[in-house]
Every structure is written in C-alpha cells, then in structure tokens.
Amino acid sequence: MTLTVGLTHFLLLGALLFVCGAVCMASKRNAIGILMGVELVLNAATINFVAFARYNPIFQVEGQIFALFVIVLAAAEAAIALAIVLNFYNNHLSVDVDTAEELKG
C-alpha cells in the first residue's frame, strides 16, 4: 500500500505544528521561547496556505502570496518582538515574562 500524501496530511501537520507552537507559548517563561512558539504558529498557518495552494486550484496564486506575506510578517514581527524583549531585558535584567505584571488590573 502506497501512502499518498494528500491535503489532510498537510493540514494535520499544520495543526500539530500549531498545537506545538501554542503549547510552547503557553508553557515557556522565557520570552525568546515564546517568540519561538509564535514562529511555530505562524509557520503552521503558512503550511496550511501552501497546502491549499497545491491542492485547490482556486487558491493557486493566493495561497502562495499569503505564504509570502506571512513570512514577511513573521520577519517583521520577530524584529519588533526581539526589540521589545531587548528593552524588557534592559529594564528587568531578565527575560522572564512573569515579571511583566506591572500593568495588570
């Protein structure tokens, strides 16, 4: 039995990746770790876009372009987030996000 790789597989991979990212975001105290989780979530979305572009002719172009957008967005987001983290570190001498609670209600 040959295992053909279909859309479902890609979607499952995306979901797996998304869950990994989400769990990473929810469990890490390290800001850099959270950023990594965010990247995982974004890439899960990208996989979904690309998969739809491959298997659904309607989204042939759009899926590719959205994937490119998400990559660009992720790059920008990473730059900004790293800048925030750097500043956070300068103020708290740590990157533990649990110390960022001064604004809580």
Next chain:
Amino acid sequence: MMDLLELFGEHPGWYFVAATLVPLLSFVLILSASALWCAARPFRDTPAGAALFNFFGGEERGRTPAYVATGAIALAFVLSLVGFLRFTIQQSEFETQIQQVQRDLYELRVKAKAAQGQDKEKWEEEIEAKENELENKEKMWESARSYAWQGHFDWLRIRPGSLRDPDRGTVLQLGYKIDSLSALMFVMVTFVASLIHLFSIGYMSEELQPEVEDHQVHTRYGLLVRRGRFGRFFMFLSLFCFSMLNLVLADNLFQVFLSWELVGICSYLLIGFYFERQSASNAANKAFITNRIGDAGFILGLLILWTNLGTFHFDELFQRLRAPLRDSHGTLQLAGRFVRGDLDPARAADGSWSLKYSPDGAQVVLFPLPQDRPEHYHGVGPDRDDRVDVFEAPKKGQHGSMPYWLLVAAGLGIFLGCVGKSAQFPLHVWLPDAMEGPTPVSALIHAATMVAAGVYLVGRCYPLFTYEALLVIAYTGGITLFIAATIAVVMTDIKKVLAYSTVSQLGYMMLALGVGGWVAGLFHLLTHAFFKALLFLCSGSVIYGCHHEQDMLKMGGLYPKMKITALTMLIGVLAIAGIPLFTGWYSKDAILAQALGFVYVHPQHLLLFLLPLGTAGLTAFYMSRLWLMTFTGKPRDEHVYEHAHESPGTMTMPLVVLAVCSVGIAWGWPIYDAQASWLEQNVHHAQHHAVLADFGNIDYTVDQEHGEYWVVAKRAEENERLYAYYNHHLAGNLALGLVVIGMVFAGLIYWKGVLDPAEAQEQFPGLHAFLMDKWRFDWLYSVVVVRPALVVGSWLAWFDLHVIDGVLHGVAYLSVLLSKWDGLFDNSVIDGLVNLVGNAIYSAGARLRNVQTGFLRSYVLFLVLAAAGIFMVLAYFVRMAAAG
C-alpha cells in the same frame, strides 16, 4: 500771522468771534492748570511732583487766575470795541447814502401826489428809478454785511430725510452774525464784565487764604474751615462771560440754546459758590430748576420751528415767516408781516393746496428764501394774488404753510424760556434768592449776562412773535414790573432791594418789546446794565466795608465813612430813577412813550401804560429809600458803624468808571433832548423791519386817505417818529412828576424823619406782611407745586417700598423655596442615578480586573482555548448544516 491779519481785515466779524473765544481760552487755561495742580499734589514729596506743584501755585495759590481771567475779558473788550467801531463806521457810511435816497424818494412822492395828468406819469417814472436805486443800495449794504459780518460752518449733520422733506432739517450750524445790537451788547457785556472782574479781585481776596472760615456754616466741630476757592471763582466767571458772548454772537437759535444752557449752569455754579451754606445750595437749585421750566418751553418752541421750517438760522426763519418787503409789483400791503390764510380743500393737488388769503386764517404762509425766489415774484395779499399754492414739502422757491396756532405756540415757548432766564412773572422767584452768590456774581448776573439774555433773545426773535404772543409778553412785563417794585419797597436787605429792582426793570424791557418798543426795550437793557452793575458793585462795596452786613436796618449814616461808594451809588440811584440827563431817563422815557403810543391805538390795554408809569414813581421811592437808609441819618447799629471802612482802590475804581458811564453813556446831541441819544440811534439800526410792519402803522386809523392797510415800512417809520416825539414829552413829563413825588416822599420819611415808616407798617399790617412775603409766591408755589410734588413723592415712595419691593421680595422668597426643592431632587434623584451607574461600573470593573492576571501564558491559554471553542462551535454548525 499774515493770514490772521487778512482774516480780520476781510471778515471783521472775527473780532467778535475772537472776543468770544478769549474768555473760553481763559477758562480752559485755569481749568487745566487746576487739574495739573490737583494731579501733582499727591506727589509733592517727589522732586518732579514738587516742581509741578509749585509751578501751579503750591499751597498758597496766588492771584494768577484772576489776572488771566481779567486779562482775557479786558482783551475781549478791546476786540469788541475795535469791532464795534469798524462796524459802526461801515454802517453809517451806507446808512447816510441810503437815507439820502430815501429822502429824495419821499420828496418825489409828495410832489407826485400833488401833480396832475401827464406830470404824474413823469413823476412816477422818476419814483420808480429812485426805488430801484434804493433797492440797489440796500442790496449792496446787505451783501457787504453778509460778507464781512456774518459767517457759519456746519457743526452737525443729521441723517437726511428725518423730516417730511429730505432737504430740510439736516444740519446744525455754528455761526456769527453782527448787527449794531450784537455789537453794542458785546461792548457792554465785556466792559461791565471787565470792571466786575476787577472788582472781584478785591472782593474775593478772602478766598486767597489756604484755609477760609465760613461764618455761616456750623458743623459739629465748630465753624466750617475749607480751602479758598479764588481760582475757581474766576474760572466760572470766564465761562460765564464766554457763554453770554456766544449767545450774543449766535446767528441761529440752536447756538443760542447751547449758550443758554451754559449760562444756566454757570449761574448755578456761581450762585451756589458757597455751597456748604444750605441757603446758597437751595438758591442755586431754585435758580436751576426754575430755569428748567422755562427751558422746557424753549425746547418746545425750537422743535416746532425745526419741524415746520427745518432751520434755526435767524435770517432764514424771518425771511420765511415774514412777507418780503418787495415783490415784482413794488409795494406790498403786508410787507414784513405774517400772511395768514385758509387752505382750500376743493383746490388741492397732490402734495399741495391752494391757500386763500384771509386776515385771520388758520394757516400762515411760509415764503421762499430770497435767493430761491424766481425773477418775477408775486407776493400774497388782499387785493391781488390772494391765492397761492402752498406745498406740503416745499422745494426751493415754493411756498409752504404751517398752522398759525403752532406759530403762536412756538413764540410763547421761546418767550417762556426768556421768562425763566429774565426772571419774569411767574418765574421771577429765583432771582432774589440768587443773592446768595458773591456780590460780583449778582452784579454780573443782573447787569450783563444772564437776565440780559432773556430780553436779548426776545429782541432777537422778535419777528417770530405773533400779535397774541406780543400781548402776552407785554402783560407779563407789566405785571412783573409792578409786583417786583412793590416788594422792593419793603425789603430791608440791601441786595434784595436791588434784586427786585432788577426784576422790575426787566419787566419794563419786556413790556417795551411787547408793545413794539423794540428799540426802547433793548436801549433800556444796555443802559440798565451800566447803572445796575454800578448799584450792585456799590452794594458789594458797602457789604465789604461793613464786614458782610447786608441788612439796611443795621446801617445808616455811612456817608462820611465811605464817600466814594456813597456818591457813585447816588449816581446809580438817580440813573435808575430816571432823573433827566442820567442814562435811565433816556431809556425809561422811551419805553413809556412807546407804551403810551400803544395805548392810544388800543385803549383797552390802558393798564400797559398805567403800570409802568406808576412804577416809575415807586422805583424812585424805593431806590431813594435804599440810599437814604444806608448813608444818611443816625447809625442804627454802633458796632457796624464803628468798623465800617471804605473799600480799596481796585474796588472803588470800577465804581467810578461805571458811575461815569451811568451818567453819560446814552448822551447824544443836544444832551437835553431825550430822543437824541446816540445809543438809541445805534440800536435803531438793528431793528428788524417786522417791528415797523407790526407797530409802525399806529397812525393807520388817522391815515384814511390810503385806506387801513396802507403800510410801507419806510413811510411808517416816519409816522412812528412823529408820534413817538409827541408821546415822549407827555409820557416823560408825567413820569418825571411821579419820580419827583416818589423821591420827595422817600426824603421826608427816611431823611427828615417827618413820617415814621413803622407807623405805616402798623396802619397796614396786612399789606406790609403781604409785601414782605413777596406776594406769597414762594408760599403759593410751595402749596401748589412743591408740597403736592412731595406728597405724590411720598405716595410713590410708599408704593415703591411696599408694593414694588413687596413683589420683589415675594418673588425672591419663592425662588429660594423653589431652589431648595430643586436642590433636594437634584441631590437624591439625579445624583442618585448617576452614582448608581458609576458604582455599578466600578464594581464590575473591580471584579473583571481579576481576569487580567498579568501572565502571558495564561493569556495564550485563554486565547487557544477560545479559538478551540470557536472552532468546535463552528464545526458543530457546519455539521448541522451538512446534515440538514
């Protein structure tokens, strides 16, 4: 500089304008100096302040204001004198020429009347030529006069179209118009005022001290001590002189009214000069309020004239109201008179009516101004052209009309103003009270300025007065002169006697104006100014010498103590009594002659001759009484007599000058001829032809040959002179007899002591008390006017306090109550709602803040759980949709 000289050369009327403005300048100078002094005073500790303060006199301000004011009025006198001489010379040149032509014309007429047939035509041609010559000569004089001696500028423009006619009533002007009357008035006012200024320097010297004690004002801390007011006195004098001169200068009623009010306020300020004294402050108020009553009438008159004629200019008013002297047919029956008629409704067009002449019509014709008249101009009269089209809003060159009764009302209104100002019955009550002012002020008010203004204005406005108005004027004068003289007989205050004598003499002038003695009235105004100023200054000198004692019952035998004062006052007494060769003789006889002439024609007005005639004797009596009581007999009060002394030179010098004038100012050649007075002749030049038209024809009943209405002004003038000559002797002799009787009587009682005045008082206690109470006018006014006004005032005050204030208080109480309720509602309901919402939101927020943990991981967890939840719900719905 050259321009100025040219101005005075070309327009010599500017001499008088300058004479008017110089006292104003002096007023402004003194006022601004005082203002700077006051401004610098608080800073006199600083060097700059002290310099300024000392420059304007320091603590003890000297006589500088007096010198400025006296210098100003003296300069005004010099300017007036120069102007007067130039005017008189120019006028007499023209008058001589005109008189020559008139004489020729008269002779031609006499010859023409005698001639027959063809000769007659020839004479008539010559008469016409002469008439043209006369007309040309008169026109030349008119134009010369209007160029050199008149001028005006627009002072205030009023929105056009405020009246029915857009061309009328649009501008108020200031201007000057000099005729021989105003020129004489200028010389008289400035001369008398200069002497009064000079006299005041001595009389007011007490005011020079920095601290003056007023012996008549008692305060809680003893006698009142106040700062001396020397400068203020002379400042007011200057303003007073300016106002009076401006009044004389004016060429229009509006300017007269301005000055009129200025004169009023100056008299108020000067009568109330010692305003801390209750009596002085009351007297000032009385003078001012009484004059307001008169001025109300004046304003009404002005409004009537303005509405109907649209101008205040004297010449224009007279030219529009009085029929022109000439029309294209030569002589006019109604020349110089009012022309009355009735509007004919049957022949009315759009905006115009046909007016039919009738001697007692309801309308009076308004004539077009000479410059607007067409070449060929017809007058209106009984025999030809007895109809004329009058327009509702006459354009240039058209006739208009106004109701006759309005014209009568306007005349009476203006006269009411003069009644107030000249202290005529029934508004005479203020003048005797005005004696509260310093004596030089009394002299100024009585002689030269304020009271003269009323008589002057009646003279100036003569052509506005209708027959009815003139009769009112004559009777007012007659009543006034008699009442005042009777009161003067019993007064013992030396100034009050003089005050009532002034009222009486003003009555003479008014009476003269009312019976057509225009010249006589104004002549008397001029001569009276000199001897009344003399009498007042003499009384001032007596009062000063007796240390402010005014009661004649404490004087007596003062002649040896003050000879100059006594002798000059004697001259004044003789002049006012009308002893031949003194000024009063010429003018008073002229008035009596005029009254006699009037009574010949109108026998029903006999009183108008008897009153002034009898009063002539009374005048002689009370004036002699005044002099004899003061200067002869035994001293009645040793204390006063001991300390009496003659006044210093600055005060006696004006007395001597005025005494000389009181003797000789009216002389003519020959001196003994009562009608040869140069002053009278000079006033005669200024007489408006309306006077001759109204009264010149007193012989028309005699002159049957030409019918009743044969009135030519020139011809009438000759008749008037004839009759006046005859009257003059009769009236003069009668008056002289009474004057002598009066003086002898006074001499018997007060000098020889043959009769005792106390006995007379006992015999007629009622009459004496009545006269002492001044005919009870003050009582009458107090009962009729003052007390009712106070009662009504107290009612109004009660109404105010109880009703109006009550309503106000009630409203206020209600609003407070309402506000309280409103406050309760506000606090509980509205604020409660607002607080409820706020609290709810606050507590909700307090609960919800627990959700915001501040842990990033919990947020992500919520996010993921929420996303998962949403997807599950969506999946559920999608499946439901697919299934169903």
